[in-house]
Amino acid sequence: xxxxxxxxxxxxxxxxxxxxxxxxxxxxxxxxxxxxxxxxxxxxxxxxxxxxxxxxxxxxxxxxxxxxxxxxxxxxxxxxxxxxxxxxxxxxxxxxxxxxxxxxxxxxxxxxxxxxxxxxxxxxxxxxxxxxxxxxxxxxxxxxxxxxxxxxxxxxxxxxxxxxxxxxxxxxxxxxxxxxxxxxxxxxxxxxxxxxxxxxxxxxxxxxxxxxxxxxxxxxxxxxxxxxxxxxxxxxxxxxxxxxxxxxxxxxxxxxxxxxxxxxxxxxxxxxxxxxxxxxxxxxxxxxxxxxxxxxxxxxxxxxxxxxxxxxxxxxxxxxxxxxxxxxxxxxxxxxxxxxxxxxxxxxxxxxxxxxxxxxxxxxxxxxxxxxxxxxxxxxxxxxxxxxxxxxxxxxxxxxxxxxxxxxxxxxxxxxxxxxxxxxxxxxxxxxxxxxxxxxxxxxxxxxxxxxxxxxxxxxxxxxxxxxxxxxxxxxxxxxxxxxxxxxxxxxxxxxxxxxxxxxxxxxxxxxxxxxxxxxxxxxxxxxxxxxxxxxxxxxxxxxxxxxxxxxxxxxxxxxxxxxxxxxxxxxxxxxxxxxxxxxxxxxxxxxxxxxxxxxxxxxxxxxxxxxxxxxxxxxxxxxxxxxxxxxxxxxxxxxxxxxxxxxxxxxxxxxxxxxxxxx
Amino acid sequence: xxxxxxxxxxxxxxxxxxxxxxxxxxxxxxxxxxxxxxxxxxxxxxxxxxxxxxxxxxxxxxxxxxxxxxxxxxxxxxxxxxxxxxxxxxxxxxxxxxxxxxxxxxxxxxxxxxxxxxxxxxxxxxxxxxxxxxxxxxxxxxxxxxxxxxxxxxxxxxxxxxxxxxxxxxxxxxxxxxxxxxxxxxxxxxxxxxxxxxxxxxxxxxxxxxxxxxxxxxxxxxxxxxxxxxxxxxxxxxxxxxxxxxxxxxxxxxxxxxxxxxxxxxxxxxxxxxxxxxxxxxxxxxxx
Numbered sequence: 001x002x003x004x005x006x007x008x009x010x011x012x013x014x015x016x017x018x019x020x021x022x023x024x025x026x027x028x029x030x031x032x033x034x035x036x037x038x039x040x041x042x043x044x045x046x047x048x049x050x051x052x053x054x055x056x057x058x059x060x061x062x063x064x065x066x067x068x069x070x071x072x073x074x075x076x077x078x079x080x081x082x083x084x085x086x087x088x089x090x091x092x093x094x095x096x097x098x099x100x101x102x103x104x105x106x107x108x109x110x111x112x113x114x115x116x117x118x119x120x121x122x123x124x125x126x127x128x129x130x131x132x133x134x135x136x137x138x139x140x141x142x143x144x145x146x147x148x149x150x151x152x153x154x155x156x157x158x159x160x161x162x163x164x165x166x167x168x169x170x171x172x173x174x175x176x177x178x179x180x181x182x183x184x185x186x187x188x189x190x191x192x193x194x195x196x197x198x199x200x201x202x203x204x205x206x207x208x209x210x211x212x213x214x215x216x217x218x219x220x221x222x223x224x225x226x227x228x229x230x231x232x233x234x235x236x237x238x239x240x241x242x243x244x245x246x247x248x249x250x251x252x253x254x255x256x257x258x259x260x261x262x263x264x265x266x267x268x269x270x271x272x273x274x275x276x277x278x279x280x281x282x283x284x285x286x287x288x289x290x291x292x293x294x295x296x297x298x299x300x301x302x303x304x305x306x307x308x309x310x311x312x313x314x315x316x317x318x319x320x321x322x323x324x325x326x327x328x329x330x331x332x333x334x335x336x337x338x339x340x341x342x343x344x345x346x347x348x349x350x351x352x353x354x355x356x357x358x359x360x361x362x363x364x365x366x367x368x369x370x371x372x373x374x375x376x377x378x379x380x381x382x383x384x385x386x387x388x389x390x391x392x393x394x395x396x397x398x399x400x401x402x403x404x405x406x407x408x409x410x411x412x413x414x415x416x417x418x419x420x421x422x423x424x425x426x427x428x429x430x431x432x433x434x435x436x437x438x439x440x441x442x443x444x445x446x447x448x449x450x451x452x453x454x455x456x457x458x459x460x461x462x463x464x465x466x467x468x469x470x471x472x473x474x475x476x477x478x479x480x481x482x483x484x485x486x487x488x489x490x491x492x493x494x495x496x497x498x499x500x501x502x503x504x505x506x507x508x509x510x511x512x513x514x515x516x517x518x519x520x521x522x523x524x525x526x527x528x529x530x531x532x533x534x535x536x537x538x539x540x541x542x543x544x545x546x547x548x549x550x551x552x553x554x555x556x557x558x559x560x561x562x563x564x565x566x567x568x569x570x571x572x573x574x575x576x577x578x579x580x581x582x583x584x585x586x587x588x589x590x591x592x593x594x595x596x597x598x599x600x601x602x603x604x605x606x607x608x609x610x611x612x613x614x615x616x617x618x619x620x621x622x623x624x625x626x627x628x629x630x631x632x633x634x635x636x637x638x639x640x641x642x643x644x645x646x647x648x649x650x651x652x653x654x655x656x657x658x659x660x661x662x663x664x
Numbered sequence: 665x666x667x668x669x670x671x672x673x674x675x676x677x678x679x680x681x682x683x684x685x686x687x688x689x690x691x692x693x694x695x696x697x698x699x700x701x702x703x704x705x706x707x708x709x710x711x712x713x714x715x716x717x718x719x720x721x722x723x724x725x726x727x728x729x730x731x732x733x734x735x736x737x738x739x740x741x742x743x744x745x746x747x748x749x750x751x752x753x754x755x756x757x758x759x760x761x762x763x764x765x766x767x768x769x770x771x772x773x774x775x776x777x778x779x780x781x782x783x784x785x786x787x788x789x790x791x792x793x794x795x796x797x798x799x800x801x802x803x804x805x806x807x808x809x810x811x812x813x814x815x816x817x818x819x820x821x822x823x824x825x826x827x828x829x830x831x832x833x834x835x836x837x838x839x840x841x842x843x844x845x846x847x848x849x850x851x852x853x854x855x856x857x858x859x860x861x862x863x864x865x866x867x868x869x870x871x872x873x874x875x876x877x878x879x880x881x882x883x884x885x886x887x888x889x890x891x892x893x894x895x896x897x898x899x900x901x902x903x904x905x906x907x908x909x910x911x912x913x914x915x916x917x918x919x920x921x922x923x924x925x926x927x928x929x930x931x932x933x934x935x936x937x938x939x940x941x942x943x944x945x946x947x948x949x950x951x952x
Contacts, residue, residue, distance in 0.1 A: 351831040468831075472851040472879055 154182020681936025806844025
């Protein structure tokens with residue numbers, strides 16, 4: 001119909017109900033646009049994103065032989081995709097479409113109708129100038145490797161692994177501790193149902209071990225990540241147990257035979273309340289059921305002088321191998337789920353609570369291990385002085401909700417402390433139990449009822465932030481006790497209450513090495529350090545890197561039900577990619593004009609996604625389209641201007657600027 | 665080592681023995697404290713509570729004079745002076761209106777204050793600049809058998825804890841141990857002595873000091889050692905009233921510099937011990 005080189009623009013300004021029309025005179029803007037060069041059609045419409053709105057575009061493309069479309073409406077983050085699809089259905093390359101934000105960038109932030117409408121016209125002119133320079137671009141498809149790597153073998157990693165394994169996907173579950181189970185393996189009864197953590201966890205752990213589709217690597221860490229979405233190469237380091245995993249049957253004869261007759265070394269699983277030998281198994285149901293030898297404390301590994309009674313005890317299986325070294329292995333996967341969990345707050349950071357200074361100040365996790373019958377005290381609650389406490393005080397929000405330590409709420413401590421309080425009261429009905437709180441947070445099913453039950457059991461609640469735990473006694477019944485000084489804000493005075501034992505409800509934080517881990521996987525984190533989700537409501541398990549997902553407490557403090565839900569969600573998101581077989585790469589990537597590249601290498605180190613590499617043969621830089629996220633850093637930095645970014649070429653940007661400036 | 669030195673009003677008045685003991689002790693360790701020329705009262709807690717801006721101007725004049733000396737740091741032994749001078753520096757940084765007011769006022773006197781000269785406590789200088797090893801070397805009369813309750817008071821740990829932990833400070837403890845004394849566990853080491861309340865509201869004010877003395881006695885201390893002239897005064901000067909209201913808790917309270925002087929072999933009179941109220945009975949076994 002028309003000269004194919006002639007630019008024919010269709011312009012649409014959306015009212016968005018009153019969101020835009022309430023501040024901008026949309027008909028006037030449409031009228032203004034109609035007079036601009038190359039504009040063939042100019043309309044205003046109530047809701048451009050609706051079906052009729054989209055059909056309007058499609059109809060106009062055919063009817064008026066349009067080859068460029070501009071929509072002035074909301075943020076591209078919301079509907080750029082919608083309109084691109086509509087344009088494509090209308091028979092035009094979707095990248096001949098440009099979207100102008102006259103809502104978040106205009107009507108929602110201004111209060112002068114006149115000026116806002118003028119600004120919308122300037123924005124319109126800019127967009128129309130720009131879109132003329134748009135080129136037809138194609139979305140590239142990259143095939144997805146079907147295997148999955150899951151980092152972290154806590155309940156999140158376990159659940160995600162089982163879900164994916166059951167769906168027929170091949171999973172590598174990498175856990176850096178010698179056993180899977182994470183924090184949940186340490187718990188006794190879980191709130192609010194008080195069902196036993198080990199009873200519900202261990203069946204899942206053994207399912208993981210025996211699952212045909214899951215390769216379980218414990219005492220292993222990921223050390224390198226290369227490749228791009230759908231095609232990752234992960235290097236995994238296997239730490240030496242000094243035990244041949246294939247041969248060990250977990251009989252633990254070696255532990256009994258060890259030259260250390262009694263356990264001497266701090267037992268980390270039992271929060272250092274118990275002791276272990278250099279050869280040990282973290283807990284009886286550890287999976288895999290294999291012992292390990294700690295090179296820091298094993299006499300043989302440290303001095304070379306040992307009778308090696310362990311080797312004698314294992315004579316029939318010969319599973320002990322002191323020559324083991326760390327090994328590295330590379331796997332190819334298409335998607336990765338990071339489920340590395342959390343670490344607990346170190347209460348030494350709050351010296352006024354006396355942790356470490358007074359023997360009978362414990363953390364909630366330490367008490368958890370004590371009340372657990374498989375723990376270091378066989379289920380008895382005993383102070384470090386060897387005596388059973390007749391009064392126990394719980395202090396909540398230790399390290400959390402505090403500008404001096406961690407600002408956030410750790411989400412589970414209220415319920416966790418009430419659970420421990422209930423267990424103490426259950427085992428020792430005559431023990432006086434107090435909980436000192438700022439707020440009691442009991443969300444979720446059964447939680448409020450759990451709180452109610454705590455009150456009925458006679459657990460006493462004092463609302464106030466504890467100022468200090470002291471051994472300064474003012475009255476005779478405070479002698480030899482730990483005195484909790486706290487303002488009882490409901491009663492309106494300061495109280496001093498003596499206890500035999502004080503328990504600190506320590507909060508959750510990101511792991512100490514989470515910054516290294518997130519850099520390894522190209523993930524962002526929030527200001528608190530937890531891994532950042534793509535969208536707090538609509539994409540809680542996706543990250544900003546396609547193909548990499550997060551689940552569980554590494555994304556933010558949460559309880560077991562929410563962790564399992566997120567693990568399932570991450571598995572589903574991974575399955576979306578795997579089952580669709582490929583991933584689409586948006587074409588707004590940068591590319592290097594080889595003949596203009598001078599090989600200066602300035603761009604390579606700048607790329608936050610390590611998408612640029614240097615070709616030794618051609619001595620030029622080259623960009624991996626699949627890794628490039630179109631951030632533009634290299635484009636701006638290139639001294640010879642040889643890097644160009646699709647959709648953000650110099651011509652396109654300058655014409656936009658001219659468009660704004662030429663609007664009178 | 666040379667430092668600028670701000671004595672403050674107390675060290676020239678009721679807290680005279682603090683200065684009398686601090687200067688020679690520091691000299692023995694090779695530290696020279698050069699008193700500021702024409703310094704003025706820092707305003708202490710009183711003025712800060714009445715008019716913050718004027719209080720900062722008052723304190724800043726001293727900082728301005730100190731900055732002119734060219735010394736690296738300003739040493740302020742009195743806890744209140746130490747805190748006020750530090751607080752003023754913080755306010756000059758954080759509150760533009762105060763910085764402007766101070767600048768204008770000082771200008772009228774031909775002075776200016778940058779507010780960047782570190783104001784340090786002598787304990788800080790002893791532990792970090794001189795070092796406890798150097799202190800130990802000077803000990804000729806180790807205070808063996810003397811049981812000390814180290815009392816820091818509040819102003820050198822709150823709100824700024826620059827050279828020691830705010831809740832469990834240990835610098836004074838370690839200093840006393842370096843002198844050969846036994847330090848008793850004292851949970852009230854940073855609890856307020858009552859401060860100026862002993863003058864304005866005697867009952868609660870004295871009760872604070874009473875509790876400190878009572879716990880020290882209970883823990884078996886022979887004496888309290890302190891860093892602040894007002895703490896020393898409160899703990900030493902009201903024993904009759906304390907006994908009348910509650911019970912006798914008669915143990916002496918010394919400045920740490922006096923304790924150091926004794927360990928270095930100086931005489932009690934040299935160190936101004938005769939100025940204190942409580943008899944120095946526990947020192948009979950150790951003093952020169």
